[in-house]
Amino acid sequence: MQKPKGTYDVYGDLGKQIQYIEKVIGAMMEKYHYEYVRTPIFESKELFHRGVGDSSDIVTKETYDFQDRAGREMTLRPEGTAGVVRSFIENKLYGRATLPVKTWYYGPMFRYERPQAGRYREFYQFGVEVFGSNDPLIDAEIISIPVNIYRFLGLKGIKVKINSLGDEESRTAYKKALKEYFKPYVNELCEDCKVRFEKNPLRMLDCKVDHEKEIMKNAPTILSYLNKESEEHFKHLQDYLKAMEIPFEVDETIVRGLDYYTHTVFEVEADIKEFGSQKVLCGGGRYNQLVETLGGPSTCGVGFAMGMERLLSALEKENITFKEESLDCYLFALSENEKEYVAYLSNLLRMNGFSVTMDYNQKSFKANFKQVERLNPKFVLIIGEEEVKDKKITIKNNHTKKEEKIKEEHLIEYLDEEIEM
């Protein structure tokens, strides 16, 4: 038996690394005053088709679809936004007095893809979604979140790239211009782009195959088709980012693969050499039509998603590790006769806030000290016949190697003092 292709198990140091990052994220979201939301890992297939978009690769060839026993069409979520939006609508959060509603989520997503560096079939994303404000200040705040998290974790070489797709009007005008421009050249484009030409011409711009061609370089650019309002939005966003001292660059090739984006789109890249196409650590943008598309009242939205696996490998590449080894006490009994007292003491210590583990298998004295070497506790408590009789415990400070006999009633006090020193 083995794990399914493209999945991985978490244990050991990786587990510590992940738990630390999760803690940082949780604390950060508290500072930003976002609320935690959790939505189902599977939803109706239709939700993703309508939400993410029928023309996106994610929905057309990467979803895990299944029928439940009653024949309902279900899909394991390939991304987080659609579910959160559905929940926002279904629970009528748009009716709250305190708009905007600022939410965050964290959990596994599923895409049926060929695994490679920084990409798995089951992967974890942390993301945020904010509903009910069209102010670019929110866009700037959203961009600041991943930047601050990466900074806090100590990642260097972070690059923020932003672009604007404009509102409906701007985008329609631009699409039309694009189509007109490319029409005479359709046959020169790659197969994918021929499809994109029909379904979603914006995507042709970040095509890797045709990227170098002259026709691409001379294509009309989105920013020159923004109407006044969209242009203002984009300008204010940049002003806010500057005010927050977040460096960024405008990159017109960023159009994003999900169909629901409007106005602001952005990506945060790790500037790490041997990171190929997986260097994008985080991406997101504004989706002012999505709530309506999914059957809710017209409500603005903006958010991003961050891939945990890529963050982890970026941290690994920069040798940033978080290990909190903190075992306070290791206890062992010299014979079976003292084990009950060990049981009593371990419980006493744990209830007083110490982390405790012990020898469960009645190992030899030597084997116990070997274990001590590996676990590296602050204290070793050796319990033999005398200790039980006199209620005096032999405590060895594993760092100073100092050994003392301490009466049980002074045990906690003694340990506290020793730790202080």
Place this chain on the structure above:
RNA sequence: GCGACAUUGGUGAAGUGGUUAACACACUGGUUUGUGGCACCAGUAUGCGUGAGUUCGAUUCUCACAUGUCGCCCCA
């Protein structure tokens, strides 16, 4: 969906068409029955990804499949 390379024990690995598949590390026990980290000795069974084929004989050669690693596409 396309492409390249890989797969030997608990781990890192060497290696060969034919007798017991190196070596190292780790682990367990002992020398030392209440004080470890060193040293020495001993032990760690049924291990060459799976299935076919070629062959007198395959871990080694061929094919298929699986998985892994890494690209492309796409995305986080």
